[in-house]
Each structure stands twice: as C-alpha cells, then as structure tokens.
Amino acid sequence: MTPLLGLFWCELRLSLRQGGDLGLVLGFFVLAVLMFPFGVGPEPELLGRTAAGIIWVAALLASVLSLDRLFASDYADGGLDLIALSPAPLELVVLAKGAAHWVTTGLPLALISPVLAILVDLDPGAIPVLTLGLLIGTPALSLLGAIAAALTLGARRPGVLVTLLVLPLYLPPLIFGTGAVEAVLAAEGARAHLLLLGAVTLAALPLAPIAAAAALRQALD
C-alpha cells in the first residue's frame, strides 16, 4: 500500500507544484461557463433552466482537457516503464493516479461550482444537489478518462483522439448529474438520479482500472 500512497502524494505534489496545472483547469472551467451567458443571452429564466447542463458540460470538458496529465509525461520520460516494473499491480497504480487526478480536477471543480451556479442564475435550492452530484460523478470522469488516456499513449494527435473516445463514455454521468438538478427544479426528489450517478461511479471504480491497466500494458510492450 505504501508505494501506492507514495505515488498518489507524488502525483499530487507534481500537479500542485508545477503551478498553473490546477489553476489552468479551474480557469478553463470558469471561462467555459462564463461564455454561455454571452452565447445564449442574459435572461435569468433561460440561464437558470440551462445552468446545470452548462456547468456539467464545462466540467466534462475541463476533465478531458487535463487527462493528458495522467500518463503522457510518465510515458514520454520512461517513468511509466519503471512504475510498471514495480511490484505494485498496475490496476492499483491506475487507481492511485486516477485518485490524484480527481483530487486536482473533479474535487476543486465541484467545490467552486456553487459560485458559478450563482453566476448562471441556478435556483439556490438546487445548488447543493449540483455540487453533491459533481462530487459523486466526477470520480467516474477521472476513471473513464484514464482508460482513454492509456489507450492513446503514443498515438498521433492524442488530444483530439481522447476527446473523441471519452465524450460518449461521459454521457451517463452527464445525464444523471443534470437529471438530479432538473428533478429538484421540478420539485421531485433527486435521490434516484444521485443513486444512479453513484452506481456509475461504483461500477467504474473496479472496471476502469482493469481496462486502463490492460491498455497501459499493451502500450508498454
């Protein structure tokens, strides 16, 4: 367990220390959300209806944007070969790296989402559900993204390719996450949506590392 914790802290320190990495993702998230009022107009009713969708889509894109950080630099400098040689199972390595990715993207995105929700006129009563949904759903984004990031190691134009591979996989979290907010706005319970969102994350938790580790192995062959 210790080497995995070490890897987790190392990843965390790297992304915090290289300064900007975390800030860039958050900056992208905020700017992407702020583009929408200019695009669709400033009417509060319209913005309020679309707010959950805007924030979720921006979170998906911000998450995709930071996926190259997961394995690409380790792959380029050969560090990934050494990690694969270590006794720690590659599946748990993926899990540790995915957790570090979530702590530096999904978690901060969820934490600043209430501020953005106010900016795009989401009904204040629905803000806790939005943030809770992001907290539950963004781990799935990091895990599913790890599969695509591992598959595209060494490919030509990996950035575009990752987007093409991963966005269809992000559809279920998006649907349940925005569905939860819609349900609150319609004065129904958000419980069912949040439970399904949790189910997606829990299913991705064991399955995605297996797939991503298989992808890493064939990339390192």
Place this chain on the structure above:
Amino acid sequence: MLTRLANPARFMRVSGVVLPWLGGASAGVLGLGLVWSLLLAPPDYQQGESVRIMFVHVPSAIMAEGVYYLIAVASAVALVWRHPLADIAAQAAAPLGAGFTAVCLATGSLWGRPMWGAWWVWDARLTSVLVLFFLYLGYIALVNAFDDASRGARAGALLALVGIVDLPIIKFSVDWWNTLHQPASILRAGGPTIDISLLLPLLVMAAGFGLLFLWMLLLRMRTALNERKARALSLYGPAAARDEESAAPLPEARPV
C-alpha cells in the same frame, strides 16, 4: 471449423470460392426484397407510403448494432488468442458498421419528418444510435492513430470491449433521459405487432443486408490480407511473402 478457417492461407482459398456466390446471393435477395417492399407490399393504414422507409431503416439498425457485437467478439478473440485474422475482421467490419449506422440515422431522419414533424428529435433510441455512431468513429480513429499497426489493433480491441460494456449503460441512461420512439415491435413477448404482409418483406430485406455485409466483410478482409502480403513483399522480398502464406504471425510492417 472456425479454427481451421482461421489459417490465413486457407481463409484466402475458401473465401475466394465463397465470395462470388455470396455477392450473387446478396444481390438476388436484396433485389427481391426491394421489389417486394417498395412495389408489392401494401401501404400502412396509418403511415401510408412512408412506411416503406422502414424496409431500409430497420435492417440497417439491426446491422448497426450487430456489427458492433461482432467487432467486440472478434476483438476478444484477438486479445486472447492473438490471432491476426480476428484483428483484420474487426478492423474490416468497423467502417461497414459505421456505414450502416449512418444509413440508419439518415433514413430515420427522413422518416421522422413526415411522422413526427421533425428531422431530428432528442429521443432515446435516436440518441443511442448517434452515440453508437461516435463509438464506431472513435474505434476507427484509434486503430489508425498509431505508426505501429499492431499497437493500433490492440488498442482498438480494448476500446471495443470497453464500448460493449458501456453500451448498455449508455442505452439505459439515455432511455431514462427521454423516450418518444415506438417500443420494439418485432422481437417482443406475445408475437410481433407488425402485420405479416409488411413483416415478410422486412425479413427478406434484413437477410439481404446481412448477406451484403458478409460479402463486403470478406472482400475487405481479403483486401487487407493482400495489402499485408504486398507490403511484406516490397519490404522483405519473396521469402517473407511465402512465410506469410503459412500460418506464422504476420511480420509487423511499418508504412513505407
């Protein structure tokens, strides 16, 4: 029997014999199906003549889903047994499946205009087919994204397996999200709800689409094998090409 055919040289011999028959059969069945469904079958009592779009729409939808399953099975075989023919089959099938999906989306859109009054609605089944289309595109893009063809094949195979696990989840979530499309009317408990005069030409068309797919798949697989042989010839000379004839794993040729 499949393992015997899996020898590339034997595959080339057998498929060379089967190919013209398959082409003729698909032309015959499709011709019969088209005449029957477009000219002879009665118009629907509610939908009128526009129901004839169904005879292209439904078979292409069946093929769109079926081909993805085939790619997933071939990918699993390729990953487990490392058999080159399975890779070639999966890669040869992908553009065909994407084509069927595109036909399904296009005809669905043309049918939706008179029936629902809109070219496109964000209905659950339309949306899942659209997602399926993007899964195909992602697979094709990933397979072709590597300089080393075998890396592309293995990455693509893994992606196909991830897709097949995720497809039911996507489908469920999209169903949850919105539903307007009519529920399944052929395969359901209590027998089909579609009248026999429309069902028979539909089944003939489905068989024709299946034969057409098999014919194109074999043709594409033979082309891919010939291409590899030609590349091996140009790179390593006749000896390597003879090796390729035997069942030995194909040498990894880089693009020249």
